[in-house]
Amino acid sequence: MTATTATTATASTATTTADDHTALHSRVIEWFGKHARDLPWRRPEAGAWGVMVSEFMLQQTPVNRVLPVYEEWLRRWPRPADLAAEAPGEAVRAWGRLGYPRRALRLHSAAAAIAERHGGEVPTDHHQLLALPGVGEYTAAAVASFAYGQRHAVLDTNVRRVFARAVTGTQFPPNATTAAERKLARMLLPEEPATAAGWAAATMELGALLCTARTPECARCPIAELCAWRRAGSPAHEGPPRRSQTYAGTDRQVRGKLLAVLREAVAPVPQSVLDRVWYDPEQRTRALTGLLTDGLAERLPDGRYRLPGAS
DNA sequence: CATGCGTGGCT
DNA sequence: TAGCCAAGCAT
Numbered sequence: 615m616t617a618t619t620a621t622t623a624t625a626s627t628a629t630t631t632a633d634d635h636t637a638l639h640s641r642v643i644e645w646f647g648k649h650a651r652d653l654p655w656r657r658p659e660a661g662a663w664g665v666m667v668s669e670f671m672l673q674q675t676p677v678n679r680v681l682p683v684y685e686e687w688l689r690r691w692p693r694p695a696d697l698a699a700e701a702p703g704e705a706v707r708a709w710g711r712l713g714y715p716r717r718a719l720r721l722h723s724a725a726a727a728i729a730e731r732h733g734g735e736v737p738t739d740h741h742q743l744l745a746l747p748g749v750g751e752y753t754a755a756a757v758a759s760f761a762y763g764q765r766h767a768v769l770d771t772n773v774r775r776v777f778a779r780a781v782t783g784t785q786f787p788p789n790a791t792t793a794a795e796r797k798l799a800r801m802l803l804p805e806e807p808a809t810a811a812g813w814a815a816a817t818m819e820l821g822a823l824l825c826t827a828r829t830p831e832c833a834r835c836p837i838a839e840l841c842a843w844r845r846a847g848s849p850a851h852e853g854p855p856r857r858s859q860t861y862a863g864t865d866r867q868v869r870g871k872l873l874a875v876l877r878e879a880v881a882p883v884p885q886s887v888l889d890r891v892w893y894d895p896e897q898r899t900r901a902l903t904g905l906l907t908d909g910l911a912e913r914l915p916d917g918r919y920r921l922p923g924a925s
Numbered sequence: 926c927a928t929g930c931g932t933g934g935c936t
Numbered sequence: 937t938a939g940c941c942a943a944g945c946a947t
Contacts, residue, residue: 672943679933679942713931713942720945750945770943790926818943827941828936858939861931870931908930 638780638837639804639813645836646816649823653677654684655760656815662736662761663694669753670721675712677822683710695734697725703924706910707877715873716908719922720748738762751791759814765807767799768814772821777802779825783842785851786827868892868901869910876911882918 654660655668667687671680687708691697697705702722709718724746728736736757737743743754755766774787777798787795804810824831832838843849861867871891875883892898902919905911912922 669943674930674942674944675932676934676942711932713933714944716930717945748945752944756943768943771941772943822943856940857927859930859941860939864929866930867932873931904930 634840635802635804638802638840639809641836641840642816642820643809643812646812646819650815650819651677651823654681654688660688662738662757663692664688665761666724666736666753666757667721669756670717670724670748671712673717673753674714679712683708683712691725693734694725694728694736697722698729701921701923701925702909703912703921706873706921707924710877711874713870715910717748719909723747724749736761738764740764740766756814759811763808763811765803765805765810766814767796767803768818769795769799770818770821772818772825773799773814774821775827776817776821776825779830779843780837780841783846783849785843785849786856789854789856865897865901865904868897869905872898872901872905873910876919876921879920882914882916882920884918888919 650656653668655664660668664684668680668684671684671687687697690708691700700722702719705718705722706715709715712718727746728734732742737746738758740754740758743749743757744751749757752768752770755768756770758764759766759768769791771787774791774795777795778784778787781798781802802813804813820835820837824835832841832844835841838844868891872888875888875891888902889895889898892901902911906913909922911919913919
């Protein structure tokens with residue numbers, strides 16, 4: 615099995631690391647070829663813009679909820695300039711209930727920047743991608759890798775978990791991405807750009823489908839025998855528990871309720887209507903002020919509210 | 926580097 | 937049932 619990927623000669627001082635990596639690469643990439651989901655942003659016709667839209671939507675939102683919204687967005691705004699020409703509030707409205715609606719605002723801003731600074735084409739350069747609003751370390755690498763086939767370490771929560779288990783031997787990665795993780799990801803990255811891009815997609819998919827946080831399906835995993843965490847007996851996570859996100863009763867929930875009213879409204883909404891979404895006037899005011907500050911809502915001269923620039 | 930930022934399905 | 941969790945980013 616593994617012999618097929620063994621190199622004929624290894625420098626005497628070298629460890630078996632290179633061969634180990636090759637074994638990991640071939641197994642995971644082969645598994646991906648067989649089990650990858652047919653997602654619309656992975657099809658060639660999606661283009662870089664499709665990839666970018668999907669990446670924004672997938673930031674903290676599951677694939678299944680993204681799918682219908684993604685389709686609608688690309689039908690409606692097939693190019694960055696199409697989105698840029700809309701009022702930002704329309705992007706927020708079309709975002710629907712994906713959550714974290716400022717992503718919609720940032721995607722709209724990114725589209726405007728692409729239209730103005732990059733001739734309407736999603737930039738291919740990693741540094742230029744990073745400069746776009748809403749594009750961080752992960753998204754820049756993902757777009758450069760998936761859309762343009764470049765060689766980048768793509769470190770999302772799935773990949774980090776796969777590496778933590780398969781290589782480091784822990785159940786979960788650290789809370790925040792560490793320098794050690796980046797270094798490991800670079801070391802594991804195949805030399806050939808196309809292979810590196812395939813590896814990035816494949817490790818993400820492995821984390822999403824088999825090597826999941828809650829109940830990993832090691833029985834189906836292509837690298838189960840190589841997995842450091844399994845070899846160590848699948849030890850339980852040590853250290854501080856990950857900060858759990860409370861939601862009920864927070865400003866976030868109130869913001870969500872306010873924004874839901876504005877999203878569904880066909881005309882600007884008077885204060886009295888917004889007052890009904892939450893019982894605590896102080897928190898209500900704080901939430902609404904926050905939305906205004908963030909540019910997710912605007913107050914008209916007559917005192918009514920609406921999504922920014924929306925009709 | 927910890928925190929704030931939505932929403933809903935799953936165990 | 938009540939957390940836990942989901943392809944992060946900006947500050």
